[in-house]
């Protein structure tokens with residue numbers, strides 16, 4: 131803050147203090163001149179008393195003023211003056227973080243030493259994992275981890291990138307990017323609608339269009355597999371079941387094929403410590419592995 135604004139605040143604060151104190155003391159004594167100490171105002175026969183503030187009320191005001199002066203001496207408030215305690219929000223936050231680190235550090239270290247499979251059966255660890263999930267992951271994967279359009283359900287049996295402890299941890303640590311190109315240019319309108327119907331039929335059954343099948347083999351099988359069951363190396367989903375990342379209606383499937391899809395799971399290794407990610411991995415692992 132520049133010296134001018136600092137002084138500006140100090141002067142305004144002091145003027146307010148003096149003003150408030152003056153008003154308080156100026157009103158201590160009744161100046162009522164009427165026979166019953168009234169102000170002399172009469173309206174519709176109602177008169178206004180001119181009583182001083184009750185003593186307890188007056189003293190409360192005095193205490194608040196003394197408190198505020200003390201506060202402004204010890205804590206920041208007077209422009210650039212830092213207060214004699216040198217208190218800052220950052221210091222306080224850091225102190226709280228340090229306290230929490232020592233308190234929870236041990237628990238985390240203990241959990242860190244346990245393998246994911248074992249940790250995923252530890253109800254205390256899962257509770258901590260769930261809380262961390264609510265804070266860091268629920269905005270995308272939903273509170274119950276069932277995901278939504280474009281955000282995978284982490285509780286079901288289908289995994290874009292695999293569901294071993296290592297694969298889940300890798301998804302969280304390093305993030306993931308799904309790269310499904312758009313196919314309108316290669317397939318043209320007619321091809322898109324043919325192949326869309328073919329993909330739809332992969333999950334619901336129906337007559338196989340040989341021309342569409344040939345196109346699928348040519349353009350799609352490299353990632354989704356010849357039979358359409360997907361490949362975790364590319365994060366290419368299984369197209370043969372009824373689990374859909376972007377919706378399984380004919381319209382949604384053809385939107386995916388025509389325009390492509392690029393889901394992005396953000397990198398978390400800079401945001402969360404490895405201890406925390408270990409615990410989160412156990413939580414996510416538990417969702418689909420524990421009955």
Ligand code: HEC
Nearest residue numbers: 266267270280282289290291292301307308365393394395
């Ligand atoms: C900004 C949104 C966002 C946040 C926050 C987010 N994710 Fe994701 N996550 C995604 C998306 C989108 C994908 C799918 C990526 C793709 O389509 O290739 C994904 C994929 C995943 C996968 C892989 C799923 C699979 O099928 O293989 C896991 C595991 C995962 N997230 C766990 C987490 C955890 C744990 C957190 C919290 C630490 C988290 N995510 C936070 C958006 C998010």
Ligand code: HEC
Nearest residue numbers: 308309310349350353365366374375376377386391392393
């Ligand atoms: C380069 C690899 C690659 C190729 C080639 C590819 N896909 Fe994909 N496809 C993906 C990936 C990765 C995703 C998931 C995108 C995401 O996570 O956001 C996907 C998603 C989809 C989806 C959405 C699935 C869902 O669950 O909502 C459909 C439908 C689809 N692809 C069909 C096709 C068809 C049809 C072709 C051929 C014309 C094709 N893909 C070619 C990689 C590929």
